[in-house]
Amino acid sequence: MIRISLDLMGGDFGPQVVIPGAAKALDRHPDISFVFYGLKEQCDPVLAKFPKLKEKSVFHDCELAVSMEEKPSQALRRGRYISTMWRSIEAVKTGEADVAVSAGNTGALMAMAKFCLRTMANIERPAIAAIWPTLKGESIVLDVGATIGADAQQLMDFALMGGAMARALFEVERPTVGLLNVGVEEMKGQEEVKEAGRLLREANIDSLEYSGFVEGNDLGKGTVDVVVTEGFSGNIALKTAEGTAKQIGEYLRAAMSRTLLARIGYLFAKSAFDMLREKLDPSKVNGGVFLGLNGIVIKSHGGANAEGIAAAIEVGYDMAKNGLNQKIENDLKKYHAKRLPPMGPEAA
Numbered sequence: 001m002i003r004i005s006l007d008l009m010g011g012d013f014g015p016q017v018v019i020p021g022a023a024k025a026l027d028r029h030p031d032i033s034f035v036f037y038g039l040k041e042q043c044d045p046v047l048a049k050f051p052k053l054k055e056k057s058v059f060h061d062c063e064l065a066v067s068m069e070e071k072p073s074q075a076l077r078r079g080r081y082i083s084t085m086w087r088s089i090e091a092v093k094t095g096e097a098d099v100a101v102s103a104g105n106t107g108a109l110m111a112m113a114k115f116c117l118r119t120m121a122n123i124e125r126p127a128i129a130a131i132w133p134t135l136k137g138e139s140i141v142l143d144v145g146a147t148i149g150a151d152a153q154q155l156m157d158f159a160l161m162g163g164a165m166a167r168a169l170f171e172v173e174r175p176t177v178g179l180l181n182v183g184v185e186e187m188k189g190q191e192e193v194k195e196a197g198r199l200l201r202e203a204n205i206d207s208l209e210y211s212g213f214v215e216g217n218d219l220g221k222g223t224v225d226v227v228v229t230e231g232f233s234g235n236i237a238l239k240t241a242e243g244t245a246k247q248i249g250e251y252l253r254a255a256m257s258r259t260l261l262a263r264i265g266y267l268f269a270k271s272a273f274d275m276l277r278e279k280l281d282p283s284k285v286n287g288g289v290f291l292g293l294n295g296i297v298i299k300s301h302g303g304a305n306a307e308g309i310a311a312a313i314e315v316g317y318d319m320a321k322n323g324l325n326q327k328i329e330n331d332l333k334k335y336h337a338k339r340l341p342p343m344g345p346e347a348a
Helices: 015-028 040-047 051-055 072-079 084-094 106-117 152-170 191-203 232-255 259-266 270-280 308-322 324-339
Strands: 001-007 032-038 057-061 101-102 126-135 135-142 176-180 209-214 226-227 288-291 294-300
Touching: 001 015, 001 084, 015 032, 015 040, 015 051, 015 308, 032 040, 032 084, 032 232, 040 057, 057 259, 057 294, 072 106, 072 324, 084 101, 084 106, 084 209, 084 294, 084 324, 101 308, 106 288, 126 152, 126 232, 135 152, 135 232, 152 176, 152 191, 152 288, 152 308, 176 191, 176 294, 191 209, 191 324, 232 259, 288 308
Parallel strands: 001 032, 001 101, 032 057, 101 294, 135 226, 176 209, 176 226
Antiparallel strands: 126 135, 126 288, 288 294
16 A cells, blocks of 8 residues: 555645546556645535545645745745644655655755755755656656755765666666756866766766767657756756647647548547647646755646646655655665765775
C-alpha cells in the first residue's frame, strides 16, 4: 500500500478539483491510501460525493491554508505546524505517508519542505524535476525553478539525482544525461556548465551515461533521458514549452473552424487530432518532483484540473513504489566515496 498525504486546499480550485483528482488516481491504483489535510467545512461536502475515496482515506482538519499569493517566508512563519501544506509534508517526515502532494504555492511548498524534511547529506540545494514529453516518449528536466543559479558541483548533484529519478520512473538501467548549453561544443557556455561537464566526464559514474552538452531543441527531441540545468533557465524553458503547446492548440482550433471544407476535413482526421491534443495536454505530464530532500514531495500545477491532479499523484506513487530516495542516496554515496582520497598507511 502506497500512502499519499494530500494538501486538499492547494492550487487555484482547492478541494473542488483536488478530491476528484484523488478519486481518479485511486480508480487506477487501488493500492493507494490517502491522508488528507484540509479545512473540514470546505472539504466534507466534496468528499461525501466519493464514498470509495472516503473509505480509503484519513482526514485531518487543519487551522489554515496557505494562499497562492503568500511569500515563502510569510507562509513559513504563518503556516508552520498548522497549515494543510505543512502538515501534509510533516506526514512524510513522521512516516505516516510515503509521499506528499500539493498544488499550492511553489515557493511556500519548497520553503516548508526544506525546513521540515531537510536536505540529504552532501546535497547543497534541492531541485525540482519535471517530466518532459518528447518525440521519443518522456525525459526528465531539472532544475525547473527551485533555485536560481548553480555551480558545477550542484549541477553534478542534479545529474546524479535526475539519473536516479530516470531509473525509478523509466526503469532504465543506465540513463543518458546531458547538460543544457548554448552549443554542443566543449568550449561554449558558462564556466560553471563547462566545469560540470568535466566533472561528469571524469567521474565515470556507473549509474548514468554522460552524453555531453545538449541544446534547447534537444528537449523536445528526447536526445537524452535527463537534461540538467539551473533553475532560471530551466523554468523559462518549462514555461516556454507550455506556452508553445497552448499556442499550437489555438492555431489548430482556429484553422479547423475557419471554413466548411476545413470542418469537413477535421471530421475525417478527428482521431489524429485527438491524439495530438492528448500529446499537447499539460495535465497528462503534471507533477514536479522535489529532489534532494529526506522525503518525497510532488508539486502539481496550481491551475491543474482533476486529471492533472491525478497525474501528479501518480508521479508520487511511482516515485515511492520504485524507491526514488533510496536510489538517490545510493548514487550519492558511491560518487562521494570515489572522491575521497585513498587511505594510506600514514593516514590510517
